[in-house]
Amino acid sequence: MSQDTPVKRQFGHRARLALSPAGVRTADDQAHAARTLWNLLHAWWQMMPKEKRTLANADAAIRQARQDIGFLAVLPAQAAQAVLKTYVRAWKNCWEGRADAPNFKCRFRTVMSVDIPQGRDLNIVRVHRRWGQVNLPKVGRVRFRWTKDLPVGKRAGAENRITGARLVKDALGWHIAFRVQILQARxxxxxxxxxxxxxxxxxxxxxxxxxxxxxGAWLTGKEKARLLHWEQRAAQRKQHRRPGERTSRRLHRTYDRIAGLRAKAKRRAxxxxxxxxxxxxxxxxxxxxxxxxxxxxxxxxxxxxxxxxxxxxxxxxxxxxxxxxxxxxxxxxxxxxxxxxxxxxxxxxxxxxxxxxxxxxxxxxxxxxxxxxxxxxxxxxxxxxxxxxxxxxxxxxxxxxxxxxxxxxxxxxxxxxxxxxxxxxx
Structure with missing residues (x-):
C-alpha cells in the first residue's frame, strides 16, 4: 500500500457532560435499567436449554421484559439491543478463550453506563470554543466539554463521522465517550x-x-489531608455496622467523597x-x-x-x-x-x-x-x-x-x- 493511500482510523474521545439534576436522575435510571436487563438476560440464558439460546429468542425475551417491567421502559430500545449485543459478544469472548464467562452485575461494583449505538441520533453541534451540544435519547440536549475537533457538520461524511457513543459515570460525574471514525493519510x-x-x-x-x-504528587497537601480525613471517617463508621447490615447512606456518601478524590488523582496522572x-x-x-x-x-x-x-x-x-x-x-x-x-x-x-x-x-x-x-x-x-x-x-x-x-x-x-x-x- 502506497503512502498516499488514505487509511481508516477508529478511536474514542471522552468528554465531560454538564447534566442538570433531572438529567442526572434520568441517566442513572437508564444505567440501572441496563444493568437490570443484563441480569435478567443472564438469568434467562441459564434457564433455557442450549437449543433455545438463540439471538431471536433472546430478543423476544427482552421485548417481553420491557413490557412486563415498567421501569425498563426508561431505557431506549436501541440501548436495550446494545445490551443484548454486548452480552452475546461476552459469551463469544469466553468461548474463544479471551475472557471469563459473563456473570451477574452488582449494583455498587458495576460501572454505570448506557450505550448509544447510532451516531446519527446524537446531532452534535459546537456551541462555542469550550462547549458543544449533543442529543441524548430520552434526556434531551446536553452540553459537553469541547476539547477535541470532532467530524461534525460540514466536516462529517461517509468516512469521517461519529459511529456511536456511550454514557459512562465515574466518581466525578457523567461523561460521554464518542466512537470516531476518520479517513486520513498514512x-x-x-x-x-x-x-x-x-x-x-x-x-x-x-x-x-x-x-x-x-x-509531583497527584494531590495537593489539602487534598491529601481531606482524603485522609474521609478515609478515617469511613473506617469509624464501618466499625458500627453489624454483621450482615446494609451500608448506610451516610457511609455511601463518605465512600463517594473518597472515590472523587482518587478519581481526580487518576485523571491528573x-x-x-x-x-x-x-x-x-x-x-x-x-x-x-x-x-x-x-x-x-x-x-x-x-x-x-x-x-x-x-x-x-x-x-x-x-x-x-x-x-x-x-x-x-x-x-x-x-x-x-x-x-x-x-x-x-x-x-x-x-x-x-x-x-x-x-x-x-x-x-x-x-x-x-x-x-x-x-x-x-x-x-x-x-x-x-x-x-x-x-x-x-x-x-x-x-x-x-x-x-x-x-x-x-x-x-x-x-x-x-x-x-x-x-x-x-x-
Missing part, C-alpha cells in the same frame, strides 16, 4: 532518532539521551501520561522499552504460615508505587502514538539492563551502589553516572545489537536481526 516514516526508555518509581521515565520525565507519551512519539522515530511482567513484580511478599515473608510492609509500599505509575498503560499509549506519527515501538528483554555498564559492557557485582548511582567495578573502566540513564542506554543497546521480542503463538520470543555482510567480506 503517516510518513518518522526520521527521528532511536531512544531507549527505562521506567522506575523515583524517576518515572529516564531516556537514554539524558532526558527525564518526572511528576492520565493527563501527564498522555502529554509525556505524545512528546516522546513526536520527537523520536523508534522507541525501545523493556518487556516487563508487571504482575510478577507486584506479587505480595507475605509468604505462607510455614515460610512467612520478609519486609512485607516495604514490599507492599513498593507494589503500590509500581501500580501507581501504570507502566503498562504508558507502553500502550506509546504503541499507538508512535504508529500515528510514523514511528515504532520495540520491546527488548529486561534482565540485566540495570546491572550492565553501558560504557564497557561488563556486568560486575555491586555496581548498583544505590537506587540513583551506578559505579562500574571494572578496574579498566570505573565509569559512574545516573543509574536510570545507564539502564536506558542498555535498553537501546539491546535493540541496536539486534535483540527484539516479537509475539509468537501467544508468547514473546527473542529474535536476533540478520546482519548483511559487506561486499568485501563475501
Amino acid at each position: 503517516p510518513a516514516p518518522h526520521r527521528g532518532p532511536d531512544i531507549g526508555i527505562d521506567v522506575g518509581v523515583t524517576v518515572p521515565l529516564a531516556l537514554s539521551d539524558g532526558t527525564t520525565y518526572e511528576h 492520565l493527563d501527564w501520561q498522555h502529554r509525556t507519551t505524545t512528546a516522546i512519539a513526536r520527537t523520536y522515530g523508534t522507541v525501545v522499552v523493556e518487556a516487563l511482567t508487571i504482575t510478577n513484580m507486584v506479587t505480595s511478599a507475605r509468604g505462607t504460615l510455614e515460610e512467612p515473608g520478609r519486609n512485607v510492609a516495604q514490599k507492599s509500599g513498593l507494589n503500590r508505587a509500581i501500580s501507581g505509575e501504570a507502566w503498562g498503560r504508558t507502553v500502550t499509549l506509546l504503541t499507538y502514538k508512535t504508529a500515528r506519527y510514523g514511528g515504532s515501538l520495540v520491546k527488548v528483554p529486561a534482565p540485566g539492563t540495570s546491572r550492565r555498564c553501558s560504557v564497557c559492557g561488563l556486568t560486575t557485582p555491586g555496581s548498583r551502589e544505590s537506587q540513583a548511582v551506578f559505579v562500574c567495578k571494572n578496574p579498566a573502566c570505573g565509569w559512574s553516572g545516573n543509574a536510570d540513564h545507564n539502564a536506558a542506554r542498555n535498553v537501546l543497546h539491546l535493540y541496536r545489537t539486534g535483540l527484539a521480542l516479537v509475539p509468537a503463538a501467544g508468547r514473546a520470543v527473542v529474535r536476533r536481526a540478520k546482519r548483511v555482510k559487506p561486499a568485501a567480506a563475501r
Whole structure:
C-alpha cells in the first residue's frame, strides 16, 4: 500500500457532560435499567436449554421484559439491543478463550453506563470554543466539554463521522465517550532518532539521551489531608455496622467523597501520561522499552504460615508505587502514538539492563551502589553516572545489537536481526 493511500482510523474521545439534576436522575435510571436487563438476560440464558439460546429468542425475551417491567421502559430500545449485543459478544469472548464467562452485575461494583449505538441520533453541534451540544435519547440536549475537533457538520461524511457513543459515570460525574471514525493519510516514516526508555518509581521515565520525565504528587497537601480525613471517617463508621447490615447512606456518601478524590488523582496522572507519551512519539522515530511482567513484580511478599515473608510492609509500599505509575498503560499509549506519527515501538528483554555498564559492557557485582548511582567495578573502566540513564542506554543497546521480542503463538520470543555482510567480506 502506497503512502498516499488514505487509511481508516477508529478511536474514542471522552468528554465531560454538564447534566442538570433531572438529567442526572434520568441517566442513572437508564444505567440501572441496563444493568437490570443484563441480569435478567443472564438469568434467562441459564434457564433455557442450549437449543433455545438463540439471538431471536433472546430478543423476544427482552421485548417481553420491557413490557412486563415498567421501569425498563426508561431505557431506549436501541440501548436495550446494545445490551443484548454486548452480552452475546461476552459469551463469544469466553468461548474463544479471551475472557471469563459473563456473570451477574452488582449494583455498587458495576460501572454505570448506557450505550448509544447510532451516531446519527446524537446531532452534535459546537456551541462555542469550550462547549458543544449533543442529543441524548430520552434526556434531551446536553452540553459537553469541547476539547477535541470532532467530524461534525460540514466536516462529517461517509468516512469521517461519529459511529456511536456511550454514557459512562465515574466518581466525578457523567461523561460521554464518542466512537470516531476518520479517513486520513498514512503517516510518513518518522526520521527521528532511536531512544531507549527505562521506567522506575523515583524517576518515572529516564531516556537514554539524558532526558527525564518526572511528576509531583497527584494531590495537593489539602487534598491529601481531606482524603485522609474521609478515609478515617469511613473506617469509624464501618466499625458500627453489624454483621450482615446494609451500608448506610451516610457511609455511601463518605465512600463517594473518597472515590472523587482518587478519581481526580487518576485523571491528573492520565493527563501527564498522555502529554509525556505524545512528546516522546513526536520527537523520536523508534522507541525501545523493556518487556516487563508487571504482575510478577507486584506479587505480595507475605509468604505462607510455614515460610512467612520478609519486609512485607516495604514490599507492599513498593507494589503500590509500581501500580501507581501504570507502566503498562504508558507502553500502550506509546504503541499507538508512535504508529500515528510514523514511528515504532520495540520491546527488548529486561534482565540485566540495570546491572550492565553501558560504557564497557561488563556486568560486575555491586555496581548498583544505590537506587540513583551506578559505579562500574571494572578496574579498566570505573565509569559512574545516573543509574536510570545507564539502564536506558542498555535498553537501546539491546535493540541496536539486534535483540527484539516479537509475539509468537501467544508468547514473546527473542529474535536476533540478520546482519548483511559487506561486499568485501563475501
